[in-house]
Amino acid sequence: MLNRFMQSRLRGLMVLALILIILPVFLGNPFHYELVIQMAIIAATVVGLNLLVGFAGQISLGHAGFFGLGAYFTGIATGTYGWSSIPALVVGAIAVGIIAWVVGRPILRLKGHYLSMATLAVGFIIAIILNNERAITGGPDGMPVPAFDLFGWELSTFGRYSLFGVDISGVQAWYILASVVLLLAVWFAQNLIESPIGRALRSVKGSEVAASVVGVDTAKYKSLVFVISAIYASVMGGLYAHFQGFITPAVASFEFSILFITMVVLGGMGSTFGVILGAVVLKLLPQVLADFQELETVMFGLILMLTMIFMPKGLLPTITATVSKRMRKKAGGEA
Amino acid sequence: MTALVEVKGLDKAFGGVHAVEGVSFAVEAGQVYSVIGPNGAGKTTLFNLITGLYIPTKGEILLNGESTAKLEPNQLAERGMCRTFQQMQICMNMTAIENVMLGRHLQLRSSLITTLFRLPSLRRNETAARKRAADLMKYVGCGDYLDAEASAMSYGALKRLEIARALAAEPKVILLDEPAAGLNATETAALEDLIRKIADQGITVMLVEHDMKLVMGISDRLLVLNYGRVLAEGTPEEIRQNPDVIAAYLGG
Numbered sequence: 001m002l003n004r005f006m007q008s009r010l011r012g013l014m015v016l017a018l019i020l021i022i023l024p025v026f027l028g029n030p031f032h033y034e035l036v037i038q039m040a041i042i043a044a045t046v047v048g049l050n051l052l053v054g055f056a057g058q059i060s061l062g063h064a065g066f067f068g069l070g071a072y073f074t075g076i077a078t079g080t081y082g083w084s085s086i087p088a089l090v091v092g093a094i095a096v097g098i099i100a101w102v103v104g105r106p107i108l109r110l111k112g113h114y115l116s117m118a119t120l121a122v123g124f125i126i127a128i129i130l131n132n133e134r135a136i137t138g139g140p141d142g143m144p145v146p147a148f149d150l151f152g153w154e155l156s157t158f159g160r161y162s163l164f165g166v167d168i169s170g171v172q173a174w175y176i177l178a179s180v181v182l183l184l185a186v187w188f189a190q191n192l193i194e195s196p197i198g199r200a201l202r203s204v205k206g207s208e209v210a211a212s213v214v215g216v217d218t219a220k221y222k223s224l225v226f227v228i229s230a231i232y233a234s235v236m237g238g239l240y241a242h243f244q245g246f247i248t249p250a251v252a253s254f255e256f257s258i259l260f261i262t263m264v265v266l267g268g269m270g271s272t273f274g275v276i277l278g279a280v281v282l283k284l285l286p287q288v289l290a291d292f293q294e295l296e297t298v299m300f301g302l303i304l305m306l307t308m309i310f311m312p313k314g315l316l317p318t319i320t321a322t323v324s325k326r327m328r329k330k331a332g333g334e335a
Numbered sequence: 336m337t338a339l340v341e342v343k344g345l346d347k348a349f350g351g352v353h354a355v356e357g358v359s360f361a362v363e364a365g366q367v368y369s370v371i372g373p374n375g376a377g378k379t380t381l382f383n384l385i386t387g388l389y390i391p392t393k394g395e396i397l398l399n400g401e402s403t404a405k406l407e408p409n410q411l412a413e414r415g416m417c418r419t420f421q422q423m424q425i426c427m428n429m430t431a432i433e434n435v436m437l438g439r440h441l442q443l444r445s446s447l448i449t450t451l452f453r454l455p456s457l458r459r460n461e462t463a464a465r466k467r468a469a470d471l472m473k474y475v476g477c478g479d480y481l482d483a484e485a486s487a488m489s490y491g492a493l494k495r496l497e498i499a500r501a502l503a504a505e506p507k508v509i510l511l512d513e514p515a516a517g518l519n520a521t522e523t524a525a526l527e528d529l530i531r532k533i534a535d536q537g538i539t540v541m542l543v544e545h546d547m548k549l550v551m552g553i554s555d556r557l558l559v560l561n562y563g564r565v566l567a568e569g570t571p572e573e574i575r576q577n578p579d580v581i582a583a584y585l586g587g
Contacts, residue, residue, distance in 0.1 A: 057428075191453040195461070196436075196443035198450075199429065203437050206426025210497075213386060213424075214504045215412035215441040224447075270428065 012273055013186055020179040024172070033171035034157075035283065040178035041240050043279035044185035046263045047272055048232020051189060053261070054270035055198070056225045057205025058108065059116050062123025063260050066230040068130055068252020069096050070237030072137055075145040075247055080136075085148045089238045093231045100230030101223055108222040123257050130249040142248030145241040148177075157243065174243060181239065182276075185232065189272050192228070201225050255297060262304045268314025277316050337400060339364040339508055339539050340385065340416075345394035347380055354380040356563040358394075362541060362556075364507070367534050369542040369550045372560035373583065378543040379421055381560070382512050385541075386418050387411045399507075413441060415507030419497040419514060421543070431480045431488060431496055435468035438503025471499040475529055491522045498529065508539040515546045527553060551575070559583070 020040075027033050045067060052058050073092030077083040083091075107118040130137050137143060147156035155161075155177065159170040192198050200221045203211035208218050241247045250256065259282065267278020282303070286296055311318045338361035347355040355377040362368040370378045383389040385396055387408040396403045398414055406414075417438075426434055443464055449457045469481055475495040480488055488496065494514060501509050511530070515523045527549055534540050534553070544550045550557065551571045559566040559580050567577045574580055 188451045191451055195450040195453070195457060196440060196445055196464075197447070199433055199437045200440055202429055202433075203426045206428045207424040209388065209408075209420070210424035210426060210500070211437070212408040213388075213412055213418050214438045214500060215409045216437070217407070217409045 030171045033175050037174050037178045039280055039283045040182040041236050043276040044182045045233050045236040046260050046275045046279050047185050047189050048229040049260050050264050050275045052225050052229040053264050056201040061116050061120040061257050063233050064252050064256035065123035065126035066096050066233035067237035070234030071241035071247050071251045074238035074241045075143050078146050089235055092238050093234045096234035097227045097231045100227045104223045104226035127249055127252040130252050142246055144246050148242035262300050266307050266315055268317040271316050274314050274316030341397040343395045346392045347384055348392045353563050358565055360558050360568055364539050366555040367540045367553050368556050369554040370558045376560040377563040382510050417501035417504045417506035418510035419501055421512040423493055423497055425485050425493050427486045431483045431485050432468050434485050435471055435499045435503050436464050438500035439464045471502055475499045491518055510541040512543045515544055515549055
């Protein structure tokens with residue numbers, strides 16, 4: 001019963017929507033909101049990364065590179081050139097998509113460790129460019145990013161807004177935006193997975209040979225999912241830049257890439273809601289362990305290792321399996 | 336009548352080993368054509384060459400008169416060639432029926448926009464594809480597994496599932512690599528019926544198989560390989576009486 005409930009596609013989305021609607025009751029101050037908004041943006045990014053890693057079985061250790069490119073594209077287009085936010089996000093996504101395609105086409109021929117190394121290098125190169133092109137990016141000092149604007153209507157975290165007559169703060173308005181974006185990201189991802197394209201992607205993970213002999217152009221689909229996941233990262237990077245109001249090359253850093261991958265692995269590769277849980281847990285962890293800040297990277301590494309060893313399917317799939325097993329046992333006991 | 340699959344002077348060397356050497360034959364549309372031979376005779380290599388997984392060292396393969404030299408396996412599938420594997424290739428990260436629906440890939444072209452917004456046309460096609468896949472699963476005898484995960488299926492059922500997947504692609508020619516391996520007598524008999532049914536639909540069947548009873552019963556023609564070379568070619572009756580074949584199989 002619970003299993004069926006978890007598997008049904010629109011129900012999962014509805015549960016997520018419900019959580020996002022109820023959640024503000026527990027959010028006491030702007031700092032809480034800020035944390036949850038960051039979680040939502042990053043969760044949407046890893047939902048996209050999961051398409052590549054969890055479903056198509058490829059890896060990217062440089063995905064923060066695309067996140068960073070999206071962030072900087074938005075920052076530069078809106079800040080330096082005065083673009084509106086939506087065109088900046090769209091054009092940025094297209095540009096990053098093209099870059100991902102050009103880069104992905106050759107490197108996705110590689111497998112396993114070689115692909116890891118190549119994607120790692122892509123991330124590093126992007127981070128280095130963002131660090132060095134001071135004239136455009138402001139270098140390591142970073143750059144300010146204007147508030148998100150929707151055709152002249154500005155969405156600032158410091159503003160006050162009115163929604164259907166209810167007075168809400170800037171972060172609350174941002175919370176609504178981030179929630180809608182996350183739900184859209186999940187909806188798109190689920191639609192993609194449960195489609196002929198999605199089957200082709202999953203077959204690349206399941207058996208590349210089987211896929212190719214029934215007519216799947218595996219190289220094309222690998223590039224496609226790489227591009228899609230890069231576009232997810234780019235759009236979320238752009239939103240992140242607007243929300244933070246200030247970005248540094250750290251958004252494209254190796255540490256950030258590893259954080260994304262850890263979220264996917266911890267939450268559950270190939271489980272859309274699992275990776276959202278992964279993002280939530282790993283975003284909360286530093287808050288809980290604030291005293292051990294310098295050990296953060298070590299913690300992430302440890303979590304990655306322990307998950308791989310003891311919970312290879314990830315957090316959510318393991319929990320659902322355990323719960324449904326318990327329930328079956330219980331039902332069996334009563335019968 | 337022109338041959339559907341024609342192989343001319345095919346050669347495949349792995350380093351110094353010639354797995355397939357100077358092999359030529361032609362398969363006409365509608366035939367059941369079997370390739371037999373002792374272990375290591377090059378049967379699977381031959382299938383891998385025909386389906387584009389290996390690139391020939393020398394020689395040529397024609398599918399419907401067109402050279403397949405520059406074609407990837409997926410492009411051969413587009414031209415109506417599908418296969419199953421001796422080492423089964425099933426996507427264990429998908430359900431049984433999704434594996435068969437994967438076979439409908441070429442018939443289910445949908446744009447990214449249609450997919451992302453799950454437009455009605457996609458839903459309609461998916462429903463139809465699911466129904467077709469279910470029918471095919473029943474056709475090959477996997478009807479009990481309609482809702483199963485692929486990983487929960489038995490060996491024999493997976494072998495039939497692979498055939499269903501290949502059939503889903505609506506091939507002109509289907510290559511079955513040792514479909515009876517590991518099956519018991521009842522399952523083998525069922526497989527024989529299935530191959531006959533497939534051939535009766537007008538699909539050309541190419542078969543690599545060790546089960547002589549099965550092969551002799553259903554084949555129109557046979558190719559016997561030994562050490563990568565053609566030992567004999569002909570109807571089951573001719574092969575049965577060929578002294579070279581008898582020598583190779585019985586020793587002497």
